[in-house]
Amino acid sequence: MSYALIVGEVRRGIFEERNLDTIGISSLLGKETCLLIPDNAYTISEKQVDTIIKVKTDEEAFLNPLNLVGIVEQAMNTYGKPDFVLFTHSSFGMESAAYLSGSFELPLITDVSGYDKDTGAFYKSYYSDKIFGEFRCVGQAPYVLTVRSGSFKEFVAEKAASPKIEFIENVAVNTSRTFIEYVEEEKTEIDITKAEFLLSVGRGIGNKDEIPNYEELAGLLRAVLSGSRPVIDKMWLPKPRQVGTSGKTVKPKVYLAMGISGAFQHIAGMKDSDCIIAVNKDAGAPIFQYAHYGIVADMHKVRDKLKEMVKG
Amino acid sequence: MNILVFTKRVPATQEEELRILGDGKEVDLSKLPFKVNDWDNYAVEEAVRIAEKTGGTVTAISIGDAESDEVLRRAIAMGVKDGFLIEVEKVLQDPYARAMLAYNFLKKENIPFDTILTGVQSEDDQFASVGGILAALLKVPYSSMVIGIDNVDKDHLVLRRELEGGLQERTKVMLPCVLSIQSGINEPRYVSIMGVRKASKVERKVFKAKDYEESMSSLIEVVKWVYPPKKGGATMLSGELEEICKQILGIIKEKGVYQ
Amino acid sequence: MSLNPTRVLTCIQCGKCTGSCPEAGKTPFNIRMLIRKKQFQYAIEEGIPWYCTSCGACTLRCPRDVKPSEVIIDIRSALVEDGQIPLSLQKALENTFVQKNPWGLSRNKRGAWTEKLDFEIPHVSETKEKRLLFVCCIQAYDPRCMVIPANVAQILKRADFEFGILGEEEACCGNEIRRIGESGLFEELQEENITNFKEYGVKEIITLSPHCMNVFKKEYGDTGINVSHYTEVVWELIKNSALDIKGQYEKKVIYHDPCFLGKQNGIFDQPRNILSAINGLQLLEFSRSRETSLCCEGGGGRMFFETEIAYQRNADVRVLEAAERGADVITTACPFCLMNLDDPATEKGQVVKELSEILMEVL
Numbered sequence: 001m002s003y004a005l006i007v008g009e010v011r012r013g014i015f016e017e018r019n020l021d022t023i024g025i026s027s028l029l030g031k032e033t034c035l036l037i038p039d040n041a042y043t044i045s046e047k048q049v050d051t052i053i054k055v056k057t058d059e060e061a062f063l064n065p066l067n068l069v070g071i072v073e074q075a076m077n078t079y080g081k082p083d084f085v086l087f088t089h090s091s092f093g094m095e096s097a098a099y100l101s102g103s104f105e106l107p108l109i110t111d112v113s114g115y116d117k118d119t120g121a122f123y124k125s126y127y128s129d130k131i132f133g134e135f136r137c138v139g140q141a142p143y144v145l146t147v148r149s150g151s152f153k154e155f156v157a158e159k160a161a162s163p164k165i166e167f168i169e170n171v172a173v174n175t176s177r178t179f180i181e182y183v184e185e186e187k188t189e190i191d192i193t194k195a196e197f198l199l200s201v202g203r204g205i206g207n208k209d210e211i212p213n214y215e216e217l218a219g220l221l222r223a224v225l226s227g228s229r230p231v232i233d234k235m236w237l238p239k240p241r242q243v244g245t246s247g248k249t250v251k252p253k254v255y256l257a258m259g260i261s262g263a264f265q266h267i268a269g270m271k272d273s274d275c276i277i278a279v280n281k282d283a284g285a286p287i288f289q290y291a292h293y294g295i296v297a298d299m300h301k302v303r304d305k306l307k308e309m310v311k312g
Numbered sequence: 313m314n315i316l317v318f319t320k321r322v323p324a325t326q327e328e329e330l331r332i333l334g335d336g337k338e339v340d341l342s343k344l345p346f347k348v349n350d351w352d353n354y355a356v357e358e359a360v361r362i363a364e365k366t367g368g369t370v371t372a373i374s375i376g377d378a379e380s381d382e383v384l385r386r387a388i389a390m391g392v393k394d395g396f397l398i399e400v401e402k403v404l405q406d407p408y409a410r411a412m413l414a415y416n417f418l419k420k421e422n423i424p425f426d427t428i429l430t431g432v433q434s435e436d437d438q439f440a441s442v443g444g445i446l447a448a449l450l451k452v453p454y455s456s457m458v459i460g461i462d463n464v465d466k467d468h469l470v471l472r473r474e475l476e477g478g479l480q481e482r483t484k485v486m487l488p489c490v491l492s493i494q495s496g497i498n499e500p501r502y503v504s505i506m507g508v509r510k511a512s513k514v515e516r517k518v519f520k521a522k523d524y525e526e527s528m529s530s531l532i533e534v535v536k537w538v539y540p541p542k543k544g545g546a547t548m549l550s551g552e553l554e555e556i557c558k559q560i561l562g563i564i565k566e567k568g569v570y571q
Numbered sequence: 572m573s574l575n576p577t578r579v580l581t582c583i584q585c586g587k588c589t590g591s592c593p594e595a596g597k598t599p600f601n602i603r604m605l606i607r608k609k610q611f612q613y614a615i616e617e618g619i620p621w622y623c624t625s626c627g628a629c630t631l632r633c634p635r636d637v638k639p640s641e642v643i644i645d646i647r648s649a650l651v652e653d654g655q656i657p658l659s660l661q662k663a664l665e666n667t668f669v670q671k672n673p674w675g676l677s678r679n680k681r682g683a684w685t686e687k688l689d690f691e692i693p694h695v696s697e698t699k700e701k702r703l704l705f706v707c708c709i710q711a712y713d714p715r716c717m718v719i720p721a722n723v724a725q726i727l728k729r730a731d732f733e734f735g736i737l738g739e740e741e742a743c744c745g746n747e748i749r750r751i752g753e754s755g756l757f758e759e760l761q762e763e764n765i766t767n768f769k770e771y772g773v774k775e776i777i778t779l780s781p782h783c784m785n786v787f788k789k790e791y792g793d794t795g796i797n798v799s800h801y802t803e804v805v806w807e808l809i810k811n812s813a814l815d816i817k818g819q820y821e822k823k824v825i826y827h828d829p830c831f832l833g834k835q836n837g838i839f840d841q842p843r844n845i846l847s848a849i850n851g852l853q854l855l856e857f858s859r860s861r862e863t864s865l866c867c868e869g870g871g872g873r874m875f876f877e878t879e880i881a882y883q884r885n886a887d888v889r890v891l892e893a894a895e896r897g898a899d900v901i902t903t904a905c906p907f908c909l910m911n912l913d914d915p916a917t918e919k920g921q922v923v924k925e926l927s928e929i930l931m932e933v934l
Binding site for chain 1 (some may be wrong): 323325326327328329330332336339405406407408411430435436437439440441443444445446447448450452453454455456457470472473474475476477478479480481482483484485486489494495496529530531532533534535536537538539540541542544545546547548549553554556557559560561562563564567568569570
């Protein structure tokens with residue numbers, strides 16, 4: 001049977017929105033879609049997939065790559081080898097896809113963000129996202145892909161009927177890696193995901209000394225200050241202020257990015273903002289491809305001028 | 313504790329403009345400076361810290377060309393005991409091929425390990441997969457995106473993985489294992505040039521990749537290289553600073569977030 | 572340039588060093604105390620050695636030739652070898668190693684400042700006089716400073732004064748690198764630059780930054796190359812009427828002596844002479860000028876070191892005094908001084924211009 005096996009990304013009872021991209025690429029590839037998820041109550045849109053395979057094991061066990069490999073193997077033994085095994089490019093997907101590839105000698109391409117129907121090649125980004133490689137799988141199917149969020153959700157097509165439900169039981173649970181608990185980050189009063197206007201600073205800020213100046217500007221503009229990963233890694237801003245895949249995803253009305261180059265992990269955290277204004281002194285910064293308005297200038301000069309104009 | 317850490321020499325592309333040559337045949341890396349992969353730097357630092365705490369030794373391994381010796385010397389300057397270079401003649405793009413090469417090498421040379429560290433991904437190919445594939449080949453447990461190792465015991469580790477949205481997962485992993493290390497796990501020590509020079513006195517063994525190529529083949533291949541599609545792009549504001557800032561204020565007022 | 576390890580023992584703790592130190596009093600940095608601690612081999616508190624701005628005042632005033640600024644470099648070198656240095660300084664050093672400039676910007680773009688000019692500047696190897704204009708990292712990359720090499724290039728061209736550049740082959744001079752204590756990296760930069768100088772037969776170097784001039788003149792060894800700051804050259808050109816200052820500049824201009832130009836290398840008059848040669852320009856002096864000029868706190872790695880404490884910067888003090896004295900413009904001949912004075916000046920509604928910027932308005 002020609003089908004794509006989508007390993008659903010779930011976390012604490014939520015069926016992640018990123019799964020739309022794996023469902024989308026499956027549609028684009030013209031494959032029948034089987035969604036593999038733990039047997040829990042997840043909110044999944046009706047009629048997006050052909051089959052849902054519910055695995056009788058708890059969520060944490062499912063998310064453990066050591067167990068997941070066995071689950072996929074069971075699926076393959078029961079339903080035949082799929083053409084593709086699809087994961088989201090996430091902390092779960094990246095880990096499990098690699099482990100699966102190594103377990104069964106399966107060709108693996110990660111962070112796929114495009115597909116060329118004519119050549120059958122997949123686009124994968126390289127070199128700080130400045131180059132794409134067009135890759136083809138030459139080994140034996142199934143081919144394993146992890147898919148970049150936002151890249152294929154537009155291709156999700158409604159199916160004619162509700163999905164068939166199948167079950168997988170007797171899942172072996174490996175004890176060499178075990179889940180202990182989730183660790184929440186400390187709660188602070190600032191929740192950047194609730195802000196309407198974010199002023200976000202990146203590595204272009206150059207110096208911790210500049211942070212108070214941006215705090216001042218944020219205060220004057222009634223914006224909340226946030227930052228990209230390099231600023232948080234250096235501890236110039238606390239972790240709850242981080243925008244990006246390993247921080248928070250935000251959708252404010254206005255996202256004013258200053259000194260942020262636009263690495264994809266950051267873009268993924270803010271690309272759905274209503275209005276993105278980017279200030280960067282590098283005219284070639286990738287962020288200008290995602291922003292609505294761009295200014296090539298020194299961020300400190302723009303900050304000072306804005307402060308002057310707002311105060312005066 | 314025997315720790316292996318993989319480290320890679322990569323081109324510095326953050327500030328550079330890249331050119332594609334020969335109608336998509338290759339990317340021009342000739343004028344780029346090279347450096348150690350940022351994630352691997354964190355991994356080496358973490359390996360050295362664990363060894364310092366538990367009295368173990370660290371061996372650094374690099375798969376690359378002869379120039380990759382640079383990153384081995386750097387690792388030694390940071391406190392790693394040995395450096396092994398698996399010298400390849402051509403760049404292996406496929407992470408499966410690289411993992412297979414590492415696997416064959418470890419098996420053939422009988423290299424003992426309690427834990428193997430890699431960086432989450434490399435700055436050039438961004439595959440983020442060699443660690444996971446290698447773990448599966450070795451049939452040992454794997455944990456990626458490790459943002460903290462809280463406890464090192466004789467037969468297991470307790471660590472934290474970085475998930476999405478600031479959430480972390482505390483996990484117990486039995487030894488031997490493979491981990492991929494996330495940036496920000498520690499603050500890597502500075503490596504001075506004199507330190508790297510001193511490290512040159514420690515022998516770095518060179519092994520030829522072709523001696524470890526059984527059942528190693530590429531399962532994926534590059535058809536060609538292209539520039540990313542320009543997504544329409546931003547409306548660029550231009551003019552004097554005063555004029556630009558006026559426009560910015562105008563836009564944010566229009567959006568209703570500022571009066 | 573190794574320091575005699577017993578030098579600290581000759582210190583009599585007179586305190587002239589701390590008395591002239593730009594960091595004394597308002598920061599925890601006390602150079603006299605540091606020397607004392609070195610005498611007894613006591614531990615030095617973390618973070619303290621990084622405050623020094625390398626202004627050199629202590630070394631100039633010490634009656635016992637202790638050379639405290641060199642002692643600081645020694646202390647820092649030990650910290651560098653230990654790997655225990657502030658993260659921002661680490662980044663600056665790593666960037667310099669990879670891209671040959673502390674900001675880690677692409678080496679391939681080091682010649683981009685020439686694009687704004689309407690004439691080509693030859694590579695120094697293609698010139699007859701083998702006179703090299705050494706641009707400097709911050710002036711090659713920082714938008715505020717990029718005008719300086721462009722200005723000076725135009726000024727020299729107008730005077731028919733032949734010169735060439737190294738373009739992308741130019742590497743950081745290493746003055747700050749050495750002062751941060753990374754002697755290994757300094758040696759690498761020195762070697763790379765000297766190799767280029769030799770290969771292209773460079774006979775003279777004109778620097779735009781006093782920091783570059785300092786290190787080429789005093790710390791690169793015997794290269795046989797004549798090194799000068801551009802203000803020395805421009806003053807000669809004005810004296811010989813190769814440059815004709817036609818315009819008027821009806822402004823009160825106060826001149827700030829950069830430490831590496833003034834107190835460390837004795838170049839006080841040439842910049843003043845240039846300014847005095849401009850019609851209508853009224854030259855003002857700070858209360859602390861020439862040898863006692865107040866350090867802007869840009870040297871010694873301070874452009875990259877974030878202090879834990881907040882305190883009133885010397886640049887702030889300078890700008891306030893300039894306003895008090897009724898200056899219209901603050902001018903200087905060093906890119907670090909320019910950058911450090913620019914920020915507080917903008918906040919307080921003052922104007923800072925590099926000397927070449929004033930010259931360009933009157934030539």
